[in-house]
Amino acid sequence: MSDLEILVPDERAASLDEVVGILSQPSPPRLPFSDSTVEFCAAFSQAIFQDREAARYPELAALAFWMRKAEIIRLRSDFERAVRADTVAAPRGLVFHVPPSNVDTIFVYSWLLSALAGNRSLIRLSSTRTPQAEILLRLWRQLLAQAPPEMQQATVVVRYGHSEEVTRAFSMACDLRVIWGGDQTVSAIRSAPLRPHARDLTFPDRSSLCVIHAGRYGELSEDGREKLAEQFFNDAYWFDQLACSSPRELVWCGESEPVRAASRDFWTALGACVRRRQHQSPAAVHMRKLVFACESILDLPVSEYRRVAETTVLQLDSPEPLSAEHCGGGLFFERSIRQLGDLAPVLQRRHQTLTHFGFPRLELIELARLLAGRAIDRIVPIGQALQFHRFWDGYDLLQEFCRLTYCEAAE
Amino acid sequence: MTFDELLSAPQYSLTQPEKAAALLPLLRELTAHHRVRCPGYDRLLQVLWPDSRPCEGIADLPYLPVGLFKSHALRSVPEAEIFKTLQSSGTTGQRPSRIVLDRETARRQTLALSRIMTHVLGPRRLPMLLIESPATVRDRRQVSARAAGVLGMMNFGHAHAYALDERMELDWEALQAFLYRFGGQPFLIFGFTFVVWSHFLLKLAGRGVNLSNGILIHSGGWKKLADLAVTPAELRERFRRDTGLAKIYNFYGMVEQVGSVFLEGEDGYLYPPNFADVIVRHPISLEECPVGEAGLLQVLSILPLSYPGHSLLTEDLGVIHHIDGSACGRRGKAFSVLGRLPQAELRGCSDVIAAQVAS
Numbered sequence: 118m119s120d121l122e123i124l125v126p127d128e129r130a131a132s133l134d135e136v137v138g139i140l141s142q143p144s145p146p147r148l149p150f151s152d153s154t155v156e157f158c159a160a161f162s163q164a165i166f167q168d169r170e171a172a173r174y175p176e177l178a179a180l181a182f183w184m185r186k187a188e189i190i191r192l193r194s195d196f197e198r199a200v201r202a203d204t205v206a207a208p209r210g211l212v213f214h215v216p217p218s219n220v221d222t223i224f225v226y227s228w229l230l231s232a233l234a235g236n237r238s239l240i241r242l243s244s245t246r247t248p249q250a251e252i253l254l255r256l257w258r259q260l261l262a263q264a265p266p267e268m269q270q271a272t273v274v275v276r277y278g279h280s281e282e283v284t285r286a287f288s289m290a291c292d293l294r295v296i297w298g299g300d301q302t303v304s305a306i307r308s309a310p311l312r313p314h315a316r317d318l319t320f321p322d323r324s325s326l327c328v329i330h331a332g333r334y335g336e337l338s339e340d341g342r343e344k345l346a347e348q349f350f351n352d353a354y355w356f357d358q359l360a361c362s363s364p365r366e367l368v369w370c371g372e373s374e375p376v377r378a379a380s381r382d383f384w385t386a387l388g389a390c391v392r393r394r395q396h397q398s399p400a401a402v403h404m405r406k407l408v409f410a411c412e413s414i415l416d417l418p419v420s421e422y423r424r425v426a427e428t429t430v431l432q433l434d435s436p437e438p439l440s441a442e443h444c445g446g447g448l449f450f451e452r453s454i455r456q457l458g459d460l461a462p463v464l465q466r467r468h469q470t471l472t473h474f475g476f477p478r479l480e481l482i483e484l485a486r487l488l489a490g491r492a493i494d495r496i497v498p499i500g501q502a503l504q505f506h507r508f509w510d511g512y513d514l515l516q517e518f519c520r521l522t523y524c525e526a527a528e
Numbered sequence: 529m530t531f532d533e534l535l536s537a538p539q540y541s542l543t544q545p546e547k548a549a550a551l552l553p554l555l556r557e558l559t560a561h562h563r564v565r566c567p568g569y570d571r572l573l574q575v576l577w578p579d580s581r582p583c584e585g586i587a588d589l590p591y592l593p594v595g596l597f598k599s600h601a602l603r604s605v606p607e608a609e610i611f612k613t614l615q616s617s618g619t620t621g622q623r624p625s626r627i628v629l630d631r632e633t634a635r636r637q638t639l640a641l642s643r644i645m646t647h648v649l650g651p652r653r654l655p656m657l658l659i660e661s662p663a664t665v666r667d668r669r670q671v672s673a674r675a676a677g678v679l680g681m682m683n684f685g686h687a688h689a690y691a692l693d694e695r696m697e698l699d700w701e702a703l704q705a706f707l708y709r710f711g712g713q714p715f716l717i718f719g720f721t722f723v724v725w726s727h728f729l730l731k732l733a734g735r736g737v738n739l740s741n742g743i744l745i746h747s748g749g750w751k752k753l754a755d756l757a758v759t760p761a762e763l764r765e766r767f768r769r770d771t772g773l774a775k776i777y778n779f780y781g782m783v784e785q786v787g788s789v790f791l792e793g794e795d796g797y798l799y800p801p802n803f804a805d806v807i808v809r810h811p812i813s814l815e816e817c818p819v820g821e822a823g824l825l826q827v828l829s830i831l832p833l834s835y836p837g838h839s840l841l842t843e844d845l846g847v848i849h850h851i852d853g854s855a856c857g858r859r860g861k862a863f864s865v866l867g868r869l870p871q872a873e874l875r876g877c878s879d880v881i882a883a884q885v886a887s
Contacts, residue, residue: 400811400824401869404843408595414575415568415600422575 121283124242124254125274126261133286136275140211140239140290145267147235149206149519150193154232157260157268159186164256171252176355176503180222180253183505184229192233192507196515205522208235210292212518215241215306217298217320220356221249224274226505227295232271234518239287240274285309293318293518299361318517320510322441323361323469327352327499328460330475331371331379331453345474346386348500352472354396354427355503359445362470362495362502366439368460369453370475376453384423384430391427391447398427402446409444416440417450436462457484464492469510472499530554531830534802535639539647540793540858542802544851547860548586551805554830555589555838562836565604569836587807587816591826591839594784597625605630605834616673616783624673625784630834637786638683640831644789644801645684648777649743655710656685657703657742659719659728661692673783674720677747685716691728698731707738714741720748721778725763726756733770740772745791747779751867760796780865785840787831790863795855797862804829806863808848809841822847822866843869 123131147154165171165181172178182188200206212231216224228238242250254274261269277283288294288309296306299322307317327349337345353363367383369376406429413419413431417439421432433452436459454460457480460471471493473481481496494511497504507515529537529550542550563570569592577590596602603610609630616625629637658678665675665682682688689706693699706715717739719728724746744767750760760778767773780798781789790798790806800806807826808817817823825846832838845866852859 397812399870401843401871403812404593404595404824404869407841408593411572411576411593411596412599414572419575421578 120244121275121277121280123273124276125240125257125272126269127258128254131275133283136239136273137286137290139270139273140237142270144237144270147208147267147271149196149208149235149515150189150233151235153265153268154235154271155186155189155193157264158184158189158229158233160260161256162186164260165253168252168256170248171256174249174252176222177249177252179504180225183226189233192515199516200521203524205524206234206519207522208237209518209520210236211239211290212236213239213241213287213291213294215294215296215298215302217302218243218245220360221247222253223297223505224250225253227297228272230507230514231293231295231518234515236293236518237271238273239291240272241284241287242274242276244276244278281309291315296320318512318514320361321467323467323510324439324441324443325362325364325470325472325502326366326368326468327364327472327474327502328368328370328454328457328476329379329383329473329499331369331375333475334379334383335375342382342386343390345499346383346390348498349387349472350390350394350396351500352502353449354391354394354447357398357402357445358443358447360503364449364470364472364502365443366450366452368463369451370455370457370459371453372455373453380451384425384428387428388425396427398446402444405444406446406448409442409448413450419450438463438465441467457481458487460484461487464488466492468492470495470497470502472497472502474499531636531803534830535643537802539643539801540799540860543859544861547802547805551803551828551830552583552586552589555586555828556583558830558832558838559590561833562604562838566602566836568600568602569604586805586828589828589839591841592836594625594782594840594842597627597784597837598623601626601628601835603628603835609834611834614673614676614783614786627783627786627837628835629786633786633832633834636831636833638680640787640801640803641680641789642683644791645681645745648745648775648791649684649716650714653684653686654714654716654743655687655689655706656682656716656718657689657691657706658682659691659717659724659746661694661696662690663694674748676783677720678718681718681745685718691719692723696723696727698728703737711738711741714743717742717744717773719744719746721746721750721763722748722752725753725758729763729766729770737771739767740774742771742773743775743777744773745777745779747781749780749867750865754867780844782827782842785827785829785832785837787829788827793854793856793858793862795862797849797854797864799854799858799862800860803831806846806848806861808846808863811845811869814841817848819848819851824869825863825865845869 121131121133123129162181162184165177214224214227216227224240228240231238284306288311292315294311295318296303297320303319303321356363369380410422410429410431418433418435418437419431420434423430427447429448431450433450439450457476485496507513534550563573573590583589610628611631611634612629614627660678665678689702691699691703764776767776777792779789779791788804790800793799805828808823809826810817811824822845825842825844827842828839846863848861848863850862854862
């Protein structure tokens with residue numbers, strides 16, 4: 118067990134017994150959104166904003182923005198409004214988080230909602246180290262050193278490689294287990310049993326797409342189109358197009374002539390944005406894209422291949438659903454539909470986020486009702502694909518991190 | 529020049545302009561041949577190269593990325609005509625490539641390899657020492673890429689002896705016996721570069737073994753040796769010092785393209801034979817690179833009839849040093865292989881992607 122390390126609250130090698138020991142210490146009860154938790158999160162956000170190293174990574178700024186004090190206060194009032202007068206929301210207890218190894222901020226989002234609900238958290242990081250995660254861990258330790266003792270005992274971040282023994286011990290200790298990282302990780306971690314009352318929150322492999330109303334795109338000003346391309350760029354390229362909510366497919370809605378014009382204009386604008394941001398993928402990513410494009414041409418009704426700098430576009434001629442595999446790095450399937458409802462046949466259970474432009478709210482709600490839970494968990498404007506939210510993958514995460522005590526007085 | 533003329537002419541005898549002129553019509557014929565016989569190939573070309581501009585030079589020919597053969601076994605012969613299927617070794621966790629050969633392509637492959645090898649070995653079969661365990665080639669029904677390589681080379685020798693035992697340890701007695709019988713005349717040594725270094729050469733130090741009549745041909749890439757910080761020069765120097773062996777030829781080739789066997793000249797550069805060629809392309813723009821500039825290697829060969837593999841973009845980096853200017857008498861492009869394209873660290877929500885990249 119020599120490879121088990123504690124990273125937060127302090128940094129040191131530890132034995133499994135030690136970690137389990139820390140977790141089984143009695144802790145003072147806390148309710149959701151306790152003042153000390155809210156203060157701590159606000160301070161964490163400040164610390165990220167002020168850190169010079171963190172400033173280099175836009176995803177860290179996004180995280181800090183997301184957990185700034187005003188946002189947490191807003192979250193608190195939303196939460197409190199939703200709790201009925203005859204119930205008391207309380208934390209579940211100990212939450213064991215298994216974040217994905219390659220998106221460096223998920224572990225903080227996952228922790229944040231669980232901590233705001235009043236839970237204690239045990240977070241497992243994999244042996245992949247990234248500069249982003251190291252920055253967050255450093256700031257976290259610094260802040261905890263000055264935090265009240267109940268905060269210090271509320272979070273343990275550990276790092277270990279693949280050890281079934283450790284995962285089993287942690288699984289038996291927790292009240293809720295949160296498994297990110299896709300189908301294989303979910304299956305692997307699930308083989309470790311939980312206590313009878315405990316449950317899993319799982320995040321399997323997902324894929325996402327974008328839909329644009331060609332006519333309304335055509336009505337946009339030059340500036341508006343540039344901005345839309347920027348936002349699409351953020352959604353797609355921030356995590357090399359491999360985040361589950363990044364679009365892999367762009368669907369145009371409209372008649373063929375406006376669609377053709379909009380498509381030509383959009384990819385040109387995106388190309389300009391790629392140049393402005395000086396985004397350049399390593400050669401290996403280009404090779405993956407070329408191989409994946411060839412595979413797609415053989416397996417799908419691809420009618421056209423376009424490649425400009427960092428963007429590869431594969432035109433599809435039929436509403437055939439895509440496979441779950443994707444190469445990432447800026448390869449987009451493109452197709453067109455006449456009306457929003459025509460999306461339904463291409464959507465599958467694994468589809469998570471639909472980013473959109475040019476549709477009124479009612480049409481989007483109508484689509485969600487048509488799908489009736491069969492596909493799509495988020496419908497958000499272009500530019501918000503990666504914006505984390507308490508509503509994720511069909512869950513209200515804040516609710517999931519709580520249990521409810523029903524309380525009825527005698528008449 | 530026809531295929532047979534290119535094959536029977538002395539290898540490395542054509543200047544680059546002569547060679548390009550000879551290969552172009554044959555390669556274009558192959559493109560047409562595969563378009564007719566392999567619907568998948570035709571479809572790829574339709575979509576990837578829609579404007580059928582004329583190919584004015586070999587750099588204008590369409591190519592496929594070699595990685596495609598991991599997922600799709602493209603072929604231009606009916607199933608009944610498949611004579612054998614080759615599989616690349618592929619690193620752990622990766623799918624191997626599958627390449628199908630019909631009789632004619634297999635015959636061409638044997639012939640081509642022989643034309644290349646006799647150039648350095650001479651026309652006679654030499655006694656052959658394999659830096660291998662006999663176990664590698666025992667099971668002939670399931671032929672690994674490594675075993676296929678060994679079996680192909682075994683044709684150029686006789687009185688085969690294995691220098692390693694079943695556990696890949698030096699078989700001292702077998703080596704002594706071989707050298708006692710054949711050490712006084714030219715003999716052939718063959719093995720994979722990493723095995724030759726770590727299981728053979730390193731074990732010979734200080735034992736006074738005399739390999740000075742040997743001709744070593746080795747292949748399989750430098751990656752593992754580069755990880756140990758061993759250079760080609762060091763391998764040569766060490767062989768010379770510890771065993772007296774001076775004739776050492778590395779070769780570069782891949783399962784995915786039969787006929788592309790690029791053998792080292794005496795100057796240490798690799799040379800394409802008459803019936804194959806190499807182009808270096810910028811790793812991102814894929815435009816042809818000038819001499820001296822490193823990029824992705826594209827390999828061309830007029831051999832593959834049974835699958836569309838006559839023009840392939842590899843995932844190896846290389847550089848052309850000079851053209852028709854060799855000091856060892858070979859004409860054409862002198863190049864070196866610099867290693868695999870470095871794999872990118874990818875991000876994403878699914879851990880599987882990370883695992884694939886790491887493997």
